[in-house]
Amino acid sequence: MGLNLNYIYGQTPLDEEEKEDLLIPTIATRGELDEFEQQNIEQAIQWSLGRKLKSSIVFREEFIRTLHKRMFGEVWKWAGSFRKTNKNLGVDKWRIETELKYLLDDVNYWHENSTYSPDEIAIRFKHRLVSIHCFPNGNGRHSRLMADIIIEKIYKQPVFSWGTANLSSDNNSRKSYIDAVKAADYGDYKLLLAFSRS
Numbered sequence: 001m002g003l004n005l006n007y008i009y010g011q012t013p014l015d016e017e018e019k020e021d022l023l024i025p026t027i028a029t030r031g032e033l034d035e036f037e038q039q040n041i042e043q044a045i046q047w048s049l050g051r052k053l054k055s056s057i058v059f060r061e062e063f064i065r066t067l068h069k070r071m072f073g074e075v076w077k078w079a080g081s082f083r084k085t086n087k088n089l090g091v092d093k094w095r096i097e098t099e100l101k102y103l104l105d106d107v108n109y110w111h112e113n114s115t116y117s118p119d120e121i122a123i124r125f126k127h128r129l130v131s132i133h134c135f136p137n138g139n140g141r142h143s144r145l146m147a148d149i150i151i152e153k154i155y156k157q158p159v160f161s162w163g164t165a166n167l168s169s170d171n172n173s174r175k176s177y178i179d180a181v182k183a184a185d186y187g188d189y190k191l192l193l194a195f196s197r198s
Contacts, residue, residue, distance in 0.1 A: 012087050018136045021077035036075050041141060044070035048145070053153040055111050058146075059104050061097070067149075068135050068142050076137070083136045090133025103128045111154070118155035122147040123193050127184045147196070160196040 027033050047070050057063055069080025082096045091099050103125070110121045126147035133139050148159040163173040180191035 012089065012133070012137055012139065014137055015085050018076075018078060018085070023075055023077060033075070037072060037138070040074045041071045041145070043074075045145065048149050048153075051153075053149060055108070055154050058149060058154060059107050059111070061100055061104065064100070064129070064134065064142075064146070067145065068138065071142060071145065072138050078136050079138075080135075082134050085136070087133055087136075090131065090139075096132060096134050099132045100129075100134060103132065118151060118157055119193060119196070120189065122150040122155070122160075123184075123189060123196055125150060127181065127189070127192060130181065131185070161198060163195055163198050 022033075024036055027036060044067060048067070053063075065080045065082075072079035083090075083093055086093050090096075106128075107121065107125045110116055110124070115121070116124065126143040129146060130139050130143040135142065144160070144162055151157050152159050163177060176191075177195055180195045183189075183191045
């Protein structure tokens, strides 16, 4: 196909087969790809804003897949489908469904028992979801939108600011975000919680 992508710090590279699943053959550069993906993501945000969403809907595999498909389905054939290859991060491809089930069981428990504050439930969910890395690409953007949906639709609180910067660009905000995610990998959620509201 000829799509040559340069990756920035913390991005997951696409396999050559995954690149072939591009639905818009005229895309040739990272900038064009980013533009089409952003248009698709904005449509997904509008779709989610126009819905009444309860925990019984949001905390399900079907919703997680549907949201990813809404975010990337006009750009990638594999949108909404779990990855079939291993990546530089995330669980083994065979463990995706099992780990996601554990996460959904956990988040339902946290929600029903008010184990954490609403912000912390959303951020812990976001972190675990991106750590599983369900999809070939778009996992960070997907997990952040999931956290926004959880905090706004379930807990009726403002969406997160995520450092108010474009986290798809190579900048200081992205580095701070990745550092916060790495701290959360070791069970320290303070930085990620602070970054989400900065």
